[in-house]
Amino acid sequence: MRTTLVRQWRLRIGLLIATLLPALPAWSATAPTELPPHSVYSTAPPLTVLVYSLDPNLLAGWNFPLNKMAGLGMSTSARYLLPSTRNLPVLGGWDPGDKLELERILAIHPKLALLWAPYLDSAHLGDELHRIGVPTLAVNLKDLNDYPAAFRLLGERLGETDRGEQLAAAFQKILDRLRQIRSNIPQAQRRTVYYAEGVDGLMTDSADSPHTQVIRAAGGVNVFTGKATTLKGMEQVSMGQVLAWNPDVILVQDPVFYRRIYHLSAWQGLQAVKTHRVYLIPREPFNWMDRPPSLMQGLGALWLAHVLYPQQSKIDLNQEVPAFFKTFLHIDITASQAKAIWQP
Known part of the structure; x- marks a missing residue:
């Protein structure tokens, strides 16, 4: 009981401090690109996997537990993930079926939160994160054709330009190959x-x-x-x-x-x-x-x-x-x- 009360008061204090801060803008091209380890939180699994691919060291946590079933039948196996990422905290998210844990997010002090556009990037979601002092960046991932641009965008914003370009080019080759296969059927x-x-x-x-x-x-x-x-x-x-x-x-x-x-x-x-x-x-x-x-x-x-x-x-x-x-x-x-x- 005491532990629960302490957590509740910590969250309230954090939110109070956040409300006293000036309103935060969305992440912009003028924002710093050098981010410390474990400082990027993705509000939905597609973006979490994107950050993992770009730079696992930047990943703040997972949206649902590894090695077990989560909401809507989602599952992940840690067997083929880097050991350094297997024990990252579970922070929840806004994917349908998940519950956003503001207290957990506040505790890790992320420097950036990613929103999944065009599905889960509403102003309300951004406002919730701005309220606790976390700037946001919407990343468009409507379909597979958006991945090269998404890799380049995050690569530029997170100081991983070369890696972002490498992944964009590699994914584009997959898309081109699939397009060729379809054209032959x-x-x-x-x-x-x-x-x-x-x-x-x-x-x-x-x-x-x-x-x-x-x-x-x-x-x-x-x-x-x-x-x-x-x-x-x-x-x-x-x-x-x-x-x-x-x-x-x-x-x-x-x-x-x-x-x-x-x-x-x-x-x-x-x-x-x-x-x-x-x-x-x-x-x-x-x-x-x-x-x-x-x-x-x-x-x-x-x-x-x-x-x-x-x-x-x-x-x-x-x-x-x-x-x-x-x-x-x-x-x-x-x-x-x-x-x-x-x-x-």
Whole structure:
């Protein structure tokens, strides 16, 4: 009880001090670029992974716990993260399902907070952080095509210009490669895909959702064309709808459901099940599809292009995965480790 009261008073005092400070502007080009370690807080997982890729030493904390499931089925494995980042604090965020912990943020005194545009960058969110003395910078990440510019922006603002340019160029090569693969697949020959989420596989995301960018980028056709009702996604569908769609390929998010799908009578009539074209989405160290959406979707799109069009794409994942991990995640892995990740 005493500890809780102390925390509450610390937060109140911090907020009182912050209200006495002049209003803080958003982070600008004239702001200092030299930031101390662990001083950049990202309010949503896509930006947290972006900062990790740019410079792990700048990362102030995670949005949800590592090595366990969090809200909306999000998960992260620390096995392929740098040891220096595995024990960073969990600070929460504004991603749907998360709860912002102002006290935790105040305790680490971040020098900058990143807002996810155009989804979670409202004036209210910025005001909350300005209220405790933290300037903000909105970073646009609407789709995969925005990543090169986002890398360059953060590289310039955080004093990592060369690294930002390196990552921007590397990600652009992935985008260009995916664009070439799509151009070689006639629309009539594109594979239909159902994205199965939830413990029963009867939740999914729409074709225009940020959660299904991997399908679009890889040249697949998402069978669910309905409009998303929320940013968090995971729309409920019926077994009858899935049977009517009868997709060529099924991507599965939940490992338990993946182990069950071939034994469930309701699913056995589907073309994807009959032809054994059901795939568990890789999730090391961050999910390759979404939950959270991140730069891993670039690698996820290469993986899915290989799954959908192995002959046309000519992608060797045992080379592509280690190269991606080294470039974007600061980790060296072997070809055998890579295979265990993309082909679980």
